[in-house]
Structures are given as structure tokens and as C-alpha cells.
Amino acid sequence: MTTRRTFLRGAAAGAAAIGAAAAVPGTASAHGFRRVLRESISIQLYTLRGIIGDNPEPVLEALADIGYRKVEMAGLYGRTATEMARMLRRHHLRATSTHTGLDGDLNQVISDARTLGHRYVVVPYVNYPTIAEWTAFADRLENAGKVLRRAGLQAGYHNHAHEFEPIDGKRPMDVIARRTTARNVHFELDLYWAVVAEVDPARFFWQHLPRVRQYHVKDRAADGGFADLGTGTIDFRKIFAKTWVQEYIVENDQPADALVTAEVGYNYLRDLRY
Template structure:
């Protein structure tokens, strides 16, 4: 989510960013019920027509979504629309800083979420990141005690050194697997020069969700399967690491429903 992509040609030389292969390289596949979409990608449509947009997603094949707001609807009202379309909202993006966490938890339960994910943070000092990690861990403990789980979604700034340290290291070392899981945005990780496979290995058991958005060699964001990120390689090498949800996303799609269909069809048909 958020800001446009900065071009980082060097990232395209990583082993996992070789030309994408959507062909049948293996027998593994993403389970259809693990394919999701971040509704932020469809915000321009949802702002005008929530029922129609969710119905269109159901027609494409989606049975799972990740929320980023409810577009003027109360949680129970939004849940009712999801139910009519046989869609589950497994998680929702909500920033913990400044939020009424009790209300966030209550709404998440009404919506049927099992996870709450903090979507974005950026601090210019090590101390700022350390302080945030402490707040994230505390919030994660409260969310866990309420029967849900809190996660963190990265952009690319977490992989750029701040005062000689990587913010992602500060976050993962300053929080626990018990209270904070990781949602790796594959585009932003690659854009920051990180190897997503190594990130999963380093954080064994903590990575439960992938954001599947693609990247052209010049750094431009594009629909899944139309860029240079080798998702087949990433998924194959991390298949036994516990990732449970593969979430289609594009921050600035020109045609949101086209992006949704391209992303779903790509993940549905991918073999690795």
C-alpha cells in the first residue's frame, strides 16, 4: 500500500527476481481458498459501490479478502455484504498508533477477521523504530489475548539502513513470534533490495501472509504475473514455511477489476 515505486535496478538481479515463469514447472499450487485480495486495490470502486464491487470479486472467484476500511459501512453491515457474496475477510489493515485498539478488536471480530495487520511505519532513527517495536509487541499481546493475531506489513524503507541498522531487523528482534506475525509485501521487499526467500528463512514460522504484487525491471509496479518477480521460485522455496494467504495487490491500478482478475487467474493457474 501507499506511495509509488522507486526504481531500483539492482534489486532485479536477485535470484528470486528472474523473469517470471507462469508455466507448469511443478505440481505445487496455491490453494484457491488461500488466494485473497487487498481491497485497497479497489478503493476507487468501493468508494462508489461496495455491494457491486464485492459481487464482482466473487464472480472472479475470490472467496477471501483483506480489508482496508469499510467505506462508510458499520462493521456488521459490511460483514453482511461479505456474507451475501460468500466472501471471508480474513484480515484487516489498521494502524495501531493512535487507534482505539479495543474498538479495532471489536470490529475485527464482527467482520470475522482472524488477523489485524499494521500497514505502514517509517522512522528516521533507530530509537524511533525501537519505540515502535515496543508498541507493536504490546498491541500484539492485547490482540492475542482477544483471540486474534497482529501482524506487520512492510514497505521498502524497512530494508534501507537507518543509523547503520536495518529497521526490519529492529522490528523482528523487538517483537516476538507469539504476538506479531509478518505479512511480507513481495514488491516492496524486492524494491528495497531484500530477498523475500531469505526473509522467510530468517523469520521461520512468522511469515503467514504474502502480498503478491509484481515489479518490472525499471521498478514500476504491475499486475501479478506481468513483471519480473519470479513468484514460482519464491513460493516453491518457502512452501513448507507456513505461509497461509497469498494476497493480490496493486497500489495504483488503472483498472482495479482487471487487476483483480489478472491476479486471481495468475495465482490460480500457477504451478511451481
């Protein structure tokens, strides 16, 4: 990863091999079709964790070269918020969202978020064995959301599949929805995990309107694993045609080649018509 060209060279061959599958959804075009705006496309940096290491700059440069203008953070990779903000600015990237816990020092979370220019501060994962613990978490999330809102930020929650599995007859996701408010907590719906949980993303969107403001756009392979966008089984066109969000965030938890995943994902969303 000594230069941007060296860094991208390995991705080019793989992208060409996958390109046909990724391009198919973008071929349909007619008056009245909708599309994902380029400024709404982002990528979760967790997807690229295996190649970021302790030097995020070549990865950020490569993402910018692909066409991204937004990223979602997942840690600072050994940098301070100020250092990371400078790095992002050098490559004309905005970190509009981040994944972080909210049970710690909220003042530090707010300070870092302001430095980095975040709009959304999203809890990426929690799991509890009892509804009482889920209820307590939801109350903490709502309280943290109030603090963040007063600071000009928006708290959110990112799902996996387990939030839709009942505990004593109650689904944790329903507990979160009931005990938090749209004013203080929005939902970042992970489409892969929703499908795994046999939840219809469009139905969930309308049930909780206007709380779903971000999508993690993650495809599912035929064997149930992760897939690059447009190469799996999830009908994103159908979901997007029935809904709308402010950010479409590319993600793959286990990419075979992270930069190929990033490029295929960006091109898929850019070219998709629905």
C-alpha cells in the same frame, strides 16, 4: 456499476488482452508440482479503492464472481463493521485480514475484527527518522499483539522498502524482528517492496521462520513500477517453491484497471505450478 454484468463487461476485454501473459506460468504441470490453494488466495481491497467509492457492494460481487473467497480490508468505506459483514456474507466472502493502525482504541479494533471475522490485524505503514522511534514503535506493536492474541486475533506488520534501509547502522525491520515475538507479531511480506529493497524474500522467510504468514503478491514492471501478476519481472514461482504461507494476497498500488488486475491476479495464482 448498476449490475454485476455491467460492472464486469469493461474488464472482460482487458482481461482477454492480458490473459496470454497471465496464463503462461500455469501451463507447466507435472507430478509433484505444488500450487496455491484457492482458499489461500485473497485480494487487498486497497487495489480497488478507485472504483469502490462509497458503495463497495458491486465490487465485492464482482470479486466473488471472479472466484475470490477472501479479501483483506483497508477501511470500511463509510459502513459500520456490522453492515460490511452482512455485505461480505451476501457474496460468500470472508475478510480474514485487515490493515489498520494499533495505536488507537484497541477495544474498537477487536470489536470490529470479531464482527468482520478477521484472523489477522496488520499495521500497513509506519515510518520514523530515528532508531529510537522505531524501537518505541516495535515495543507498542508487541504490547498490542499481546492484547490481540488474548482476544483470539493475530497482529502483523506489513513492510515497504524503507524498513530495510539502515539508520545509524541498524535496519528498522531488524529492530521490529528483535523487539517483537513470533507469538504476538507476524510478518506480512510485501514481495514487491522486498525486491525493491534488494531483499531476497525466500531468505527473509527462512531467517524469520515461522513469522512470515502472509504475502502481498505484487509484481514489478521492467521500469520499476507496478504490474499485474505474471506480467512483470518478479519470479513468484521461485519464491513460492522455497517457502509457504497461509495467504497469498493480490495487490497493485496503481492498477490501470482494478478489476482486470483482480481477475488476472486470481487466475495467475490459481494456475501457477511450481
